[in-house]
Amino acid sequence: MNQDEIKEKRKRRRRKLIFPLLFILFTLSINAYAWFAFISQATLNVDMSVASWDVDFTENDVVTNSVNVAITDMMPGMLDYNHTVQINNNGEVKADVDYWLTEMKVLGNTINVTNSDQVLTNFRTKYPFVLSITTSSDTINPNSSANFNINLSWEYENTSKYYQLDSLYTYNPAYQYFTKSGSTYTEATVTEDSYPTMRDNLYLYKDDADTYFGEACGKYENDTDLPCIEMKFKVVVQQSSTQ
Numbered sequence: 001m002n003q004d005e006i007k008e009k010r011k012r013r014r015r016k017l018i019f020p021l022l023f024i025l026f027t028l029s030i031n032a033y034a035w036f037a038f039i040s041q042a043t044l045n046v047d048m049s050v051a052s053w054d055v056d057f058t059e060n061d062v063v064t065n066s067v068n069v070a071i072t073d074m075m076p077g078m079l080d081y082n083h084t085v086q087i088n089n090n091g092e093v094k095a096d097v098d099y100w101l102t103e104m105k106v107l108g109n110t111i112n113v114t115n116s117d118q119v120l121t122n123f124r125t126k127y128p129f130v131l132s133i134t135t136s137s138d139t140i141n142p143n144s145s146a147n148f149n150i151n152l153s154w155e156y157e158n159t160s161k162y163y164q165l166d167s168l169y170t171y172n173p174a175y176q177y178f179t180k181s182g183s184t185y186t187e188a189t190v191t192e193d194s195y196p197t198m199r200d201n202l203y204l205y206k207d208d209a210d211t212y213f214g215e216a217c218g219k220y221e222n223d224t225d226l227p228c229i230e231m232k233f234k235v236v237v238q239q240s241s242t243q
Contacts, residue, residue: 066102066232066233066234066235067083067085067148067150067232067233067234067235068230068231068232069083069150069229069230069231069232069233070227070229070230071152071227071228071229071230072221072227072228073221074129074152074154074213074214074217074228074229075154075214075217075218076128076154076155076156076157076210076214077154077155077156078153078154080151080152080153081150081151081152081153082149082150082151083149083150083151084147084148084149084150085147085148085235086145086146086147086148087140087145087146087147087148087235087237088140088144088145089140089141089142089143089144089145089146089237090143091142091143092142093142093239093240094139094140094141094142094239094240094242095139095140095237095238095239095240096138096139096237096238096239096240096241097135097137097138097139097140097146097148097235097236097237098235098236098237098238099133099135099148099233099234099235099236100116100117100233100234101113101116101119101120101133101231101232101233102116102232102233102234103230103231103232104119104229104230104231104232105229105230105231106168106228106229106230107168107216107217107220107228108220108224108226109167109168120133126163126164126166127163127168127209127213128154128155128161128163128206128209128210128213129152129153129154129213130151130152130153130154130155131150131151131152131229132149132150132151132152132153133149133150133151133233134148134149134151135147135148135149136149139240140237148233148235150231150233152229154210156210157206157207157210161205161206161209162178162180162185162203162204162205162206162209163203163204163206163209164180164200164202164203165177165199165200165202165203165204166199166200169199169204169212171190171192171195172212173192175204175208175211175212176205176208177190177198177202177203177204178202178203178204178205179201179202179203180201180203185203188202190202216228
């Protein structure tokens with residue numbers, strides 16, 4: 001065998017070694033990307049030493065971890081609005097469930113959601129409608145599931161309730177406003193000029209609060225084709241600290 005033949009044989013051998021190596025590196029890069037994408041999608045804190053981990057969020061049969069909610073046609077006496085996301089723990093370790101509000105608009109007004117818990121408390125207690133966010137369980141055992149629930153109800157004509165005003169209300173001379181001292185509500189004289197400084201200490205009777213939000217939601221939706229309430233929640237599931 002001459003020198004040229006020997007060189008050619010060595011080149012062919014190097015090619016055979018390089019191609020499998022490139023294939024292995026390419027395969028590893030794909031697997032790494034898929035693993036990263038899975039972790040990002042499920043927002044999981046994963047420890048490589050733990051038992052197998054497989055969690056998914058099911059919203060109308062679509063895997064998700066960001067829950068978008070739009071509520072339209074709001075009015076007193078409306079049928080309850082319900083939105084449920086099922087969280088399935090398909091792994092071998094117990095999981096903890098947490099959530100928080102990341103975005104919210106009401107009547108086109110952006111709500112500051114820095115304190116998510118306080119905002120949700122306000123919308124459960126301060127308005128004529130009741131917005132309730134719950135989970136069926138704070139933990140999910142292996143091969144079990146939990147529900148993340150959003151419910152809005154609007155009771156019609158409760159004669160014993162008053163609601164304190166905030167920035168979602170605007171002045172309307174047709175309404176009777178009240179101030180509160182202890183448990184007593186007293187009619188207040190309010191003008192368009194005095195309303196801005198008095199607002200946070202004023203109350204509306206339930207019937208007027210119903211009318212205000214019912215009309216405001218209807219007008220906003222007709223004018224903009226947007227829902228009266230828009231919300232976005234982040235739902236996070238992570239390995240439980242207690243196994």
